Amino acid sequence: MKPETARAAQDRILQAGRVVVVTHVAPDGDAFGSLFGMGQILGHMGKSDVTLACDDPVPEAYHFLALSGQVVNRLEPVSPADPFDLIITVDCSDAARGGQTLKHAWMESTPLVNIDHHVTNTCFGVENLVDAEAAATTEVLYRLALSWDIAITAPLALALLTGLVTDTLCFRTANVTPTVMRTAIELMQAGADLTLITSQTVNRKPFEEIRYWGQLLSTARLDGRVASVHASAADRRDGGYGVEGDASIVAFLNTAWEADIAASFVEKDNGEVEISLRAKPGYDVSRVALNLGGGGHAAAAGCTLGGPLEPVMDRVLQMLQATQERSTGNPPGQGPAGCGGGL
Ligand code: 5GP
Ligand code: MN
Numbered sequence: 001m002k003p004e005t006a007r008a009a010q011d012r013i014l015q016a017g018r019v020v021v022v023t024h025v026a027p028d029g030d031a032f033g034s035l036f037g038m039g040q041i042l043g044h045m046g047k048s049d050v051t052l053a054c055d056d057p058v059p060e061a062y063h064f065l066a067l068s069g070q071v072v073n074r075l076e077p078v079s080p081a082d083p084f085d086l087i088i089t090v091d092c093s094d095a096a097r098g099g100q101t102l103k104h105a106w107m108e109s110t111p112l113v114n115i116d117h118h119v120t121n122t123c124f125g126v127e128n129l130v131d132a133e134a135a136a137t138t139e140v141l142y143r144l145a146l147s148w149d150i151a152i153t154a155p156l157a158l159a160l161l162t163g164l165v166t167d168t169l170c171f172r173t174a175n176v177t178p179t180v181m182r183t184a185i186e187l188m189q190a191g192a193d194l195t196l197i198t199s200q201t202v203n204r205k206p207f208e209e210i211r212y213w214g215q216l217l218s219t220a221r222l223d224g225r226v227a228s229v230h231a232s233a234a235d236r237r238d239g240g241y242g243v244e245g246d247a248s249i250v251a252f253l254n255t256a257w258e259a260d261i262a263a264s265f266v267e268k269d270n271g272e273v274e275i276s277l278r279a280k281p282g283y284d285v286s287r288v289a290l291n292l293g294g295g296g297h298a299a300a301a302g303c304t305l306g307g308p309l310e311p312v313m314d315r316v317l318q319m320l321q322a323t324q325e326r327s328t329g330n331p332p333g334q335g336p337a338g339c340g341g342g343l
Helices: 003-015 029-044 095-105 137-147 154-167 178-189 194-200 207-217 233-238 249-253 286-291 309-326
Strands: 019-023 050-053 086-090 112-116 127-130 221-223 226-231 261-267 273-279 300-305
Touching: 003 086, 003 112, 003 127, 003 137, 019 029, 019 095, 029 050, 029 086, 029 137, 029 154, 086 095, 112 137, 127 137, 137 154, 137 178, 154 178, 154 194, 207 226, 207 249, 226 233, 226 249, 226 309, 233 261, 249 261, 249 273, 261 309, 273 286, 273 309, 286 300, 286 309
Parallel strands: 019 050, 019 086, 086 112, 112 127, 226 261
Antiparallel strands: 221 226, 261 273, 273 300
């Protein structure tokens, strides 16, 4: 990470009074770890007027993290007379990922510091601390915190390790390097309880999600070496699963020996289709996601398209099969055009 970019972001924070931190819609463990981690870092930097915001509520699984009770889900449009001094986005690859929250917080004149690790990041901030080699946004935050001389307290370490553990599926993804493992050790030495994290997140699921997995798995199909599952909005309702999304089944589907790429297609209540993509090492689903208006990483990406479900599936499965056939299975080179490789 370029020291001058980190310093510039630090200066902006030190000069700001009212700060809002925004993480992405449909948040995951890295989104929350980064939101609460950044909130704590700002506290250590002496900031007292900090809003933590996200379109979606914090699920019970993340209530063990400090600051989890302080997230604002409905941010009113900011008054031009009383704008935020600074916006910090964490784990957002583009402005749209910040949802309504970011839209309402952001006036043209408000500086935005963008902290992320997605290769598809569009560098929408005045300072862009984007490291696509980092396994999680919390890893970027950890480096920043060290460079800003922030004490890594146990609650901060817990938030940062949560992002690392969840985004790497417990250190199983291809971007886990010795540096990632060293970071995890340092966070544990700082007091983060790894068992608490795994027992609350990756080792735990609501029973209705497990039943929903059964429903989704009954639709599993293999087109060439692309595995997929799908659910219409009616399927979800009939199965008793009210939440939109795939309940993270796509990562499991990607373990299929016969598949190099996995996809889930879930129709939302408004008729749009939410698509989650995963790829084995050497395959890249971020380009397909980016071409469809979404984003992500080579190994994990997503997007949302207008319905109906079946033609969307046909179209995307064809694109994925073409991607799979073009790939060699060797580790990928540069990612798609974004600024994610830029640090
Ligand atoms: P998931 O499948 O877990 O929802 O998302 C996998 C990855 O793709 C995450 O890094 C997530 O941020 C990214 N992603 C998922 N959906 C979208 C989307 O609609 N737009 C963008 N830009 N990224 C997405
Ligand atoms: Mn992440």
